[in-house]
Amino acid sequence: MTCLQGKIALVAGATRGAGRGIAVELGASGATVYVTGRSTIAHRSEYDRPETIEETAELVTMAGGHGIPVQVDHLDPDQVKKLVDRIEQEQGRLDILVNDIWGAEKMIDWDAPVWKHSLEKGLRMLRLAIDTHLITNHFTLPLLLKNKNGLIVEMTDGTADYNYKNYRVSMFYDQAKTSVIRMAWALAQEIGPYGCTAVALTPGWIRSEMMLEHYGVHEENWKDAAVKEPHFIISESPRFVGRAVAALAQDSELARWNGRSLSSGELAQVYGFTDLDSSQPDCWRYITEVIDAGKPANVEGYRYIKYKKTSLPNIETLAGKGC
Structure with a gap:
């Protein structure tokens, strides 16, 4: 497409x-x-991981688009402003902003109450999760708002319904992920009058590079991880939530989602897209009804397989005739 x-x-x-x-x-x-x-290829962040923005840009281009890598620390306002100035100079517009800045997994003391959690790591986590998004919004929105139908996606972990009812294991992590949901709602109030839309979006149990490495598997054999963690059978590839964003960006009725908290599984049911294995995992319902309920792993009724057309509306239908 x-x-x-x-x-x-x-x-x-x-x-x-x-x-x-x-x-x-x-x-x-x-x-x-x-x-x-x-x-980047020349410099690793404090994450000390092998993945680079150059690799991502190459994958974007191989997929059919045009990937442009730019090294940016989104905690540095000057760097973010320079990035936006470059986009405006080179393209003259910005249609889609996805705030997926995070990078704090290694700073979480899981199950540690706030008085035992490292304060330094906790505050750093909040800066990476919240300040980066605010700084990026501050500099990018004037460019994005020049065109109607712009889309802002605030990436988080958990839906509003789930996060407001459940403690997310760490005070700092709870604040980080829940605050982003509220941020999207607040953005919606500010950009709605300009004809643009802001949403909070969460993937399900995502098979990131770090998650696959944790279980000692690769994307090709990810199901083998179920031996160690049976509930991993509800997991999804990073491309699944990617297809959720692409579907949103192509929806001519995008404004109906303004201010909403959404999940990849929910949007798959609306737009009809699937994961790489032709399935539609409904992770957050599974977490609530199976994992949190203490039931044994069983994805029946939670991982729909699409081999043929169904009555679900697809992207072309929602976007009108053609693109």
């Missing part, structure tokens, strides 16, 4: 994981995608 041909996207935090999956799927739909992050 090339419904996003001519559209300009910025995926902030696209080095790996969900950010990379989103960038690639936007590219597969024909978009020009600026991919940012701190890790």
Whole structure:
């Protein structure tokens, strides 16, 4: 599909994981995608991971789009401003902003109450999760708002319904991921009058590079991880949430989602897209009804397989005739 041909996207935090999956799927739909992050071929961030923004940009181009890597620390206002100035100079517009900046997994003391959690790591986590998004919004929105139908996606972990009812294991992590949901709602109030849309979006149990490495598997044999963790059978590839963003960006009725908290599984049921294995995992319902309920692993009724057309509306139907 090339419904996003001519559209300009910025995926902030696209080095790996969900950010990379989103960038690639936007590219597969024909978009020009600026991919940012701190890790390049020449320099690794504090994450000390091998993935780079150059690799992501290459994957975007291979998928059919145009990937442009730009090294940016989104905690540095000057770097973010320079990035936006470059996009405006080179493209004259910005249609899609995905705030996927994170990079704090190694700073979480899981199950540690706030008085035992490292304060330094906790506050750093909040800066990476919240300040980066605010700084990026501050500098990018004037460019994005020049065109109607712009889309802002605030990436988080968990839906509003789930996060507001459940403690997310760490005070700092809970604040980080829940605050982003509220940020998307607040953005919606500010940009709605300009004809643009902001949403919070969560993947399910995502098979990021770090997650696959944790279980000692690769994307090709990810099901083998179920031996160690049976519930991993509900997991999804980073491309699944990428297809959710691409579907949103192509929806002519996009404004109906303004301010909403959404999940990849929910949007798959609306738009009809699937994961790489032709399935539609409904992770957050599974987490609530199976994992949290203490039931044994069983994805029956939670991982729909699509081998043929169904009555679900597809992207072309929602976007009108053609693209």
